[in-house]
Amino acid sequence: MLVLKNKQEVTDFIQSLKYKGLTIGFVPTMGALHSGHLSLIKKSIEDNQYTICSIFVNPTQFNNLMDLEKYPRTEDSDIEKLNAVGCDAVYLPKIEDIYPKGTEIDPIDLKGLNSVMEGASRPGHFEGVATVVKRLFLQTQPTNAYFGEKDFQQLQVIKQMVKDLNLPINIIGIPIKREENGLAMSSRNIRLSQDYINKSTILYKSLIQAKELVKCHNNPKEITQIIKKLFNNSDLKLEYFNIADEESLLTPEEFLQGTHYRAFIAAYAGDVRLIDNLRIL
Structure with a gap:
């Protein structure tokens, strides 16, 4: 697997692939890779002639500096995992490769998708996400790009950005990968104690219950109050459902x-936000 360590290296690599007319699959990540990430890589390998993964902890999407500092960084093991599944290249940009003029945000119209739930x-957060993904797209020029549905709102934001900027990229969402107890796989799970891992199953259980409640309630607000x-x-401290x-x-009437329709939930397990x-319908 090729390890690309700066913008010039990735530019040269992408140009060589484009010259040959090859399709490129791209999976942008912040590292601390788990089976969910690797499912995106595997799908990209299946769909494209070359697959590239990026690992970059993006500072502009963190509104909590403590969260940024605590975000797990496991570059060596990430590279081993990517190599094991057959990824063709990994891009490890430095901050100046993405933000050469400082960590400014690009003005991108996200049509209000950035103002609810996670955005609120x-x-x-989503302005930072859109900025970094846009810049990575321009550097990697993928045919197809893959995002996990765990961050479903992010997926919709990226689709809107690509549409707004008229980028020739197919955005593909991949279903959530879960642990045996139903907990959605996340890089943040590394920070959970075993006790909180067990207690965090309430998130998935509440989503399943909401899906059941749809059968007898036509008012989303009633279901929300029950959950x-x-x-x-x-x-766990519920932030929103x-x-x-x-x-x-x-949210419809x-x-x-x-x-x-989809049910969304955010909660704190100690100081870890899930x-x-x-x-659900």
């Missing part, structure tokens, strides 16, 4: 036939 809880009560005696239209990410989601 983490002001500026919130599950956390009254939980050791929301049901939204998958396209607009807005009632469910409409022919429209897909998110999850599930299509």
Whole structure:
């Protein structure tokens, strides 16, 4: 596997692939890779002639500096995992490769998808995500790019950005990979104690219950109130539970036939923030 350590190296590599007319699959990550990430790599390898993964902990998407400092960094083991699954290249940009003029944000119209749920809880987060992904796209020029549905709102934001900027890239979402107990795989799970790993199953259980409640409730707000009560005696602190239209990410007054809806949840297990989601209709 080729290890690309700066913008010039990735530019030269991509140009050589483009010259040969080869398709490029791209998986941008912040490292601390787990089976969820590797499922994206495997799908990219299946779909494309070359696959490149980037590892870059992006400072502009963190509105909490402590969270940025604590974010797990496991570069050596990440490279081993990528090599083992057959990834063709890994890009390890330095901060100046992505932000040569300082950590400024690009003005990108995200059509309000950045203002609800994660966007409301983490002001500026999606502006940072859109900026770094846009810059990585321009450097790697992929045919297809792969994102996990655990960050479903992020997936919709990226799709909107690509549409708004008219980038010739197919954005492909990959279903959530879960632990045996239902907990969504996340790089942050490394920081969970075994006790919190066990207790964090309440996130997935609440999503499953919401899916069941849809069968007898047509009012999303009623379901939300029922789910919130599950956390009254939980050791996890619920930040939000929301049901939204998958396209607009807005909460409807009632469910409409022919429209897909998804339940979204964020909660704290100690000082570790966890998110999850599930299509419920």
